[in-house]
Amino acid sequence: MVTMTTTTSTALLTDHYELTMLRAALADGTAHHRSVFEVFARSLPAGRRYGVVAGLGRVVDAVESFRFTPEHLAWLRETGIADDATAAYLAGYRFTGSIDAYREGELYFPHSPVLTVTGTFAECVVLETVILSILNSDSAVASAAARMVSAAHGRVLLDMGSRRTGEQSAVAAARAAYVAGFDATSNLEAGFRYGIPTRGTAAHAFTLAHADEAAAFGSQVRALGTGTTLLVDTYDTREGIARAVAAAGPGLGGIRIDSGDLGAEARAARAQLDALGAGSARIAVTGDLDEHVITALADAPVDVLGVGTRLVTGSGHPTCGMVYKLVSIADRPGADAPMRAVAKRSAGKGSVGGRKVAYRGLDHAGYASRENVVVRHLPDAPEAGLGRALQVPVVRGGNVVHHPSLAEIRAHHRGAKAELMPLDLDLAPGTPRLAADPTALTPTTGA
């Protein structure tokens, strides 16, 4: 499948200050010093007990597409953002460093080192914005989606939120929701680009476009078969259900209800469908669902839940607070130059210097007991006894070495979520039990 969007350059999805820093660093030589940048969140959104990492696959694509075109370079020169040396550097830009990261679908907590970028200061510093844009937005959707999946208890969950977020964010949101366990999406580009199952039947406009509801249902059944789902609430839901069964017969695939008290409507619909002999017709509900509404529908005879606004806007938390911080840098060029840990001391926004590695401690029953985050010098030497290693090599020498399928990502997410205790999955506001303790980290001079 060819998609022009994903092969488009991502080089200007970048904050101005990154190129300004690059310019000064090229002039003073710092540009060529080996550096380590880390992505982490100081906290989760208020009340959340865990977060879900999503977007890593898109980050990899964005880094590979981070190339400046001649038009970009001409514009950067014209505007004075880049001088000759900066433009020359950008013309040859290609990321040649390493990326390690939490697997996509992995859970994260405060101070989890979600993604680590290693390379020259120059090649790392320019990636800040596009990496954070993707991780912050995709993880926000996945984190909300995971809560909805818990609330749904196995019922079918559909993403129908494309119209409530930016047109490209909609595609990313469909992917993030799928990572976290949604079953399908309404978004066709997500189907085309990522192979995510898509679903959809009809809107109210289709019914209104016909002389009456019976004509609309008859047309839909002729075109799509009796297994289709008919939207029954355009005029009167009781009459709509009767017409739906009349149009499709007892083999009607399903009905959708988009208004009213969804629990009461579903119960009445189930009784009516059963009485009409359409016992196998499934009931789909849509309209301002979120994890709490889904929980409230636990006892209602609802088979399919279509979620829109609250999914793609992170159910009250449309972005994560992930930041991209320099934690270690060499004082001279060269791969063998010694590294020093660095950290800022800004009020309330201090950071911990040194490259971190992370493990999920597990108790004897297999439940996650602790997010073990340690600073260390040799990034590839495993510590023993700290638990499940959370970071995997994603890019080495500029080449992508991590290629999980979406099915593998979904499976990893299910496994990681299965390590949580019931109290971690509680949808009520709480605190993340597994927050890493940055004060317990021991920066070493060698890190």
Added chain:
Amino acid sequence: MVTMTTTTSTALLTDHYELTMLRAALADGTAHHRSVFEVFARSLPAGRRYGVVAGLGRVVDAVESFRFTPEHLAWLRETGIADDATAAYLAGYRFTGSIDAYREGELYFPHSPVLTVTGTFAECVVLETVILSILNSDSAVASAAARMVSAAHGRVLLDMGSRRTGEQSAVAAARAAYVAGFDATSNLEAGFRYGIPTRGTAAHAFTLAHADEAAAFGSQVRALGTGTTLLVDTYDTREGIARAVAAAGPGLGGIRIDSGDLGAEARAARAQLDALGAGSARIAVTGDLDEHVITALADAPVDVLGVGTRLVTGSGHPTCGMVYKLVSIADRPGADAPMRAVAKRSAGKGSVGGRKVAYRGLDHAGYASRENVVVRHLPDAPEAGLGRALQVPVVRGGNVVHHPSLAEIRAHHRGAKAELMPLDLDLAPGTPRLAADPTALTPTTGA
């Protein structure tokens, strides 16, 4: 300027159900019936007194780029989403109808008919998702931005939120903020694609990358001149300011503070800068600003306000509730077929049939007094005495006839906002005084 992104096909930024409806409508002939779809919001986000329309220019681009590629069509056939007739229709798809809309930057209220699409049912129904994605997300940002502009009372406002929203939504957000009066953005793609001024100097990483703060400031001043803005809070803000003036001299352009009590920090910084002879150095503050924090900084000596998360996430309301509803359709093909008004009666989600036109009533002092929305048969016959006409022709016969510059859009926004009364601009929660009253609308059978 050539940007691949904006010329990429938008055809699959579409919900599955639109093509399912198309398939059934092609089979039964409804596809070719002349139709009118309207975009409106039933309400504003809770507590908001007005909304700002943004994204119209992007909608026009998206409609022009709504073309199905051979790869798209092959995929739609493979998946069974499209049958032969549907694929054949989509292969030749090109919107040939009309669009009328509120100007970009215009204010809107509940039930304002923000955008009207006229054409065959087939060519209109497939545009629902991409139009709503753009208008709902861009208008959410512009609506938040307008409140921040009011709070800033003329101080410089910068969009720095790219990292807190999807990477393409970040570009759209920069544009929407600029429409509503922001002065510049950090987002380079927004500068490249739309000509929006961009700004940026350095992050904490730049200071940390150097042996000490003095070395970092010295390098930045050498590369960017004494007029640059130095970030002073990496270690200790008092010392940072002293080093900034030492590095740049009394002609220092400015400092940025990103942590602590921003009002208190700004006051202390102003006194310190003045005492050091750097009276012309401007003070920029960043860090979790929104319209309320900006208001609280009214008396602080802050010259530049950089807004991130709360801008691009709509300051608590990341999407608008705009919907795309069929309001009128012919019962047979042909441009001369009579139209009938249609409306759904779903509980709590009813609509008003018939094509609407809208005027902003103005009182004798020039203040907006009423959103006059009326249903009418002949869309191009002006009503007298109802006020300022709010809709303009945007597309005619598939051709774009409305080409405002961003400068014109910004000017229109300023003028429309100047028609509001002080109470409409109050940032405290309130109700929109100018909500159109849908029950006062009189659907006519001819509409």
